[in-house]
Amino acid sequence: MKTLTRKQEIVATASKLFKEKGYNAVSMRDIAQAMGIKAASLYNHISGKQEILSTLILEVAIEFTNGMQTVLAEESSPVQQIERIIEMHIDITVNYSEGLAALNNDWMHLENDELRSFIRMREDYEENFRQIIKRGIAAGEIQARQPEVILFSILSTLRTLYLWYQKRGKLDVNVLKQDMVAVFLHGIVNKL
Template sequence: MKTVSRKQEIINAAAILFKEKGYSAVTMRDLAKAMGIKAASLYNHIQSKQEILSTIIIDLAEKFTSGMNQIVSSDIAATQKLEQIIELHIDVTLSNADGLASLNNDWMHLEEKNLQYFEKMRHDYEENFRSIIKKGVYQGDIQPLNIEIMVFSTLSTLRTLYLWYPRQNDIEAKILKRDMITALLKGIV
């Protein structure tokens, strides 16, 4: 079993607090209290609250980017690529639902360099997603609906999965993947 570093413990605890209260409302004292240590002890492992936020968001955004790049470069049909993107979102959500709250809600608090890096990754991700859908429509594998509605509907659902899924005690990951792929790609009627 892999041991978690003290820095990672701090990041994990912060992700939970950021999800519960929002980045702006959480102080280093809040984080130290949640961990049962003195605030000064946090600085032995991290430089700032901003470092924690950047680590959470950039790490997750890079996971999505890496996954998307692999999917885009694969030689499979557009519909299979979309299935893999849905699975990617589910896998990342299951491994870090707390961090996804920061990715979705607190990214605008990133400092300039990291903010620009994140915004580029997000833009490129959405453009890749859009391109896959366009290619599928062009090839006749995806219905010729409004591209922006398809992008918005699918990504909005996937991006908010972190809010919904943790409350679902009876849905296994395998069922979640199967049924979300069917619902998102084939509809429910």
């Protein structure tokens, strides 16, 4: 098992507290108390809550950005790319649950360059996804529906998956991927 640096321990502890209480409700003193150390000791490793938040959120945002770039680089159909994006979201949900909570709930507390960087990554990600959907519609692989509705439907579910997943216990990730891809791409109605 990999040993965490003190900064990684601080970020991991803070991320759990942010997920439970929200960024604004957590103080550096709360983080120190959860770690069993004095608050002043935290500042030997990190500048403050803002650094913790940006580390946490940007790590997850970079995972999404890199994942999207990998999907775009593959020579596959739009439907196959959407399948890979759904699977990537599930993997990130499983591996970065606390970070995903901060990304979804606390991103607006980022400041300056970190905020601009996050917004740019999110906008680029959504635009890439939108273009995949449009290519799928143009190729006749996806029904001619409003791309924004498709994008919203998929992303709104995937962005909140971490909430649902933690309440359901540990479902088999492969079954979850298979079923979510099937529901998103084939719907729930049996063909008559």
